[in-house]
Amino acid sequence: MQLLEILINGLLVGGLYGIIGLGLSINFGTMRVVYLVHGDLIVLGAYFLVTILVPAGIPPLGAAAIVVPVLFAIGWALQRFLVGPSLGRGVLPPLIVTFGISTVLQNALLLGATADARTLQSSLASAGISLGGLTVSLVRLLDFAVGLACLGLLFLLLGRTALGRALRATSDDSETARLMAIDPRRMYAAAAGIAAAIGGVAGVLFALTFTFYPSTGPEMLLVAFEVVVVGGLGSLTGTFLGGIVLAMAQLLGAHFFGPSYALVTGHLVVFGILLVRPQGLLPRTAP
Amino acid sequence: MTESLLRVEGLFASYGQLQAIRGVSFDVEAGQALAVIGENGAGKTTLFHSLSGLHGTTTGDVVFDGEHIRGVPAHELVRRGIALVPEGRRIFPSLTVDENLRVAEDQHRRRPHRARRWTRARVYELFPDLVAAARRGGHQISGGQQQMLAIGRALLSEPRLLLLDEVSLGLSPAVVKLLYQALAAIRAEGMTLVFVEQSVPQSLAFSDHLICLHKGTVRLAGTSRSQSLDDVRRAYFG
Numbered sequence: 001m002q003l004l005e006i007l008i009n010g011l012l013v014g015g016l017y018g019i020i021g022l023g024l025s026i027n028f029g030t031m032r033v034v035y036l037v038h039g040d041l042i043v044l045g046a047y048f049l050v051t052i053l054v055p056a057g058i059p060p061l062g063a064a065a066i067v068v069p070v071l072f073a074i075g076w077a078l079q080r081f082l083v084g085p086s087l088g089r090g091v092l093p094p095l096i097v098t099f100g101i102s103t104v105l106q107n108a109l110l111l112g113a114t115a116d117a118r119t120l121q122s123s124l125a126s127a128g129i130s131l132g133g134l135t136v137s138l139v140r141l142l143d144f145a146v147g148l149a150c151l152g153l154l155f156l157l158l159g160r161t162a163l164g165r166a167l168r169a170t171s172d173d174s175e176t177a178r179l180m181a182i183d184p185r186r187m188y189a190a191a192a193g194i195a196a197a198i199g200g201v202a203g204v205l206f207a208l209t210f211t212f213y214p215s216t217g218p219e220m221l222l223v224a225f226e227v228v229v230v231g232g233l234g235s236l237t238g239t240f241l242g243g244i245v246l247a248m249a250q251l252l253g254a255h256f257f258g259p260s261y262a263l264v265t266g267h268l269v270v271f272g273i274l275l276v277r278p279q280g281l282l283p284r285t286a287p
Numbered sequence: 288m289t290e291s292l293l294r295v296e297g298l299f300a301s302y303g304q305l306q307a308i309r310g311v312s313f314d315v316e317a318g319q320a321l322a323v324i325g326e327n328g329a330g331k332t333t334l335f336h337s338l339s340g341l342h343g344t345t346t347g348d349v350v351f352d353g354e355h356i357r358g359v360p361a362h363e364l365v366r367r368g369i370a371l372v373p374e375g376r377r378i379f380p381s382l383t384v385d386e387n388l389r390v391a392e393d394q395h396r397r398r399p400h401r402a403r404r405w406t407r408a409r410v411y412e413l414f415p416d417l418v419a420a421a422r423r424g425g426h427q428i429s430g431g432q433q434q435m436l437a438i439g440r441a442l443l444s445e446p447r448l449l450l451l452d453e454v455s456l457g458l459s460p461a462v463v464k465l466l467y468q469a470l471a472a473i474r475a476e477g478m479t480l481v482f483v484e485q486s487v488p489q490s491l492a493f494s495d496h497l498i499c500l501h502k503g504t505v506r507l508a509g510t511s512r513s514q515s516l517d518d519v520r521r522a523y524f525g
Contacts, residue, residue: 162393169379169390175341176377178361179370181394181444284381 003255005134010251012136014244015144016209019202020220021227021239022150023195029234029284030171030191031087036098037078039220040105041196045071045203046212047109050118060122064204068197075196080189087188102217109214120207143205150198151240157194158236167191171234226270232280241281246270291350292317292479293338293448298347300330300337307333309503310347315448315496320480322490322511324523325500331483332374334500335452338481339371340364351448365394370446374453374483376437380426384417387425387436391443403445404476410439413469431462438469449473451482455489467493487519499523 020042027035045067053063078101086093119125127138158164170177170187177184206212206220223246231242246266253265273281291314300308307330315321323331336342338349340361349357356364361371379387388407395403411418414435420428428436434454441449454470455463470493474480484490490497491511499507499522507514507522 162389162396165382165386165390165393168381168386172379172381173377175361176373176379177390178341179339179365179373179377179444180391180440181362181365182390183360183362 006251006255007248008134008136009140010248011244012140012144012247013209013251014247015147015240016140016202016205016243017223017227017247018147018240018243019143019150019198019205021224021231021243022154022236023199023202024221024224025228025231025234025236025239026154026191026195026198028228029236030167031094031188033083033087033094033098034225035083035192035195036095036221037102037105037217038195038199038224039222040102040109040217041071041075041199042203042206042220043109043212043214043217044074044105045200046120046207047113047118047203047214049204050120050207051113054120060120060124060204060208064201067204068200071200071203072193072197075199076189076193078196079192080185083192084185084188102221106214106217113214115213115215117211117213118207119211120204122208124208139205139208143209146201146205147240147243150201151236154194154198154236163190226266230270230273230280232283234284235280235282238280238282245273245281290317290353291315292352293481294348294350295338296348296350298334298337298345298349300333300342300345302330302333302342307503308337308345311498311500311503311505313496313498313505313508315479315481317447317479318474318477319495320474320482320493322494322497323481323483323500324485324487324490324497324519325506326523328502329500330503331500332452333503335371335373335450335481335483339369339450341371365444365446368445368447370441370444370449372434372437372441372449372451372454374456376430376433378425378428378433378436380424382425383422384425384428384432384436385421387440388443391440395443395445405442405445407439407443410442413442413472414439416465431458431465434458434462434466435469438466442473446478448479448481451480453483453485456485463489487516487523491516491519 024035024038027033048070049063049067053066054060082101083094083097086097124139128135129138158168166182167187169180170182170184174184226246227242228239230245231238249269250262250266254262293315296312298308298311311334325331333342337345340359345357348355351369382390388410392407416432417435420432454466491514494511497511497514498505499519507519
């Protein structure tokens, strides 16, 4: 019974890990750039919620509706004015630029919000529902449901809208996309905005679920990176599945070897999967 | 005297570090077809990339419909009416055939001021082979279907000048015949065409004018009717 509870929890936390990885996957899938600032954007969303919006009396759900568009605007602006100009000059410049923004963000959060641990105090955090003798955390259920909803919305956006088609065309071949009157710079900014907005959703859920610090961003980035690599680079469904695999590995590791082994078990499982399937669990099928 | 739709004067362009185009000049009148021929490495693709805005590093002058367009980026030139069917077709592999067409149509829909002459339905009418393949992935169709799709996709951007790089490369004679029938229909509606074709007889038969490039320069230019096959072959092989 305890093992079943761990597996269910792994599945649910995997939903949150999936959202954390989705943004990185979108950026990489569209621009072939590893956005090193992605984890910090998630943490920025969490801080915006916990230190500004909720203390101002805005209920968490309403606050989330503000975090997401604000993060979209931040992601869009970062891409348009800072990361965008570094593209097309090799692999290193965008890595350095996103690393630089990450460092600035972490220090700005440290300066503005101190190094104290934060979390969103909510009645949801301690609420649970019973399912046939098992108690499931309501927050974790929310993590999974919102993660699934984000994945569904992304599929709708990419598959059914003009913006989605243009993003996929740009991802396939940005030069030919220009011949279709698509400006790749605008598409990249849109992709970065969408990725940051999903990061905002992840930030809200993370604030509800875990404790965080200004330096939590790189830990998030590591989760996102592992999730994306395990799932298959550029594959959204793979990313979500990767989140579930990583979360289950961590929880099972903690159960069998002790809590301090959670992270290392996750890393070992990622390593093992890469040895067997270097292309990830569900790589993109088109060449 | 008829006004030129496209005028190229003293164009220089590079392909990487190589100076691939050296002082190329020619005119194309509205509604006419110009064939560009030349052996591999003559500079045909570089010329087309310069005309379509994919290459920014050029000197010389390019005037389209009275406007100087050298240095204008590709996505802006498409809006002004220049479409390129690139060598190798460059179909978007993760999009279906229909989505490949829609992605071009989407962009034009955002410009309501210009009348729409081309729709997906018209493209499917022009290329019935694409109808059954509409839901298949762009990378899952034959080379001939890909060329039809690439032409259809270019038409959906409502061009006034259609550039076609290597119309028949790697395609069977039956497919090439179908493609040229479609291009004849497009041309009959007044479309201006500039095309690269490996087959010299096909180039002469389909075009009004012809230029032969050799090492980045124009070796031969004139009306297609006035050229003999031998003259063209001599220019072609230098």
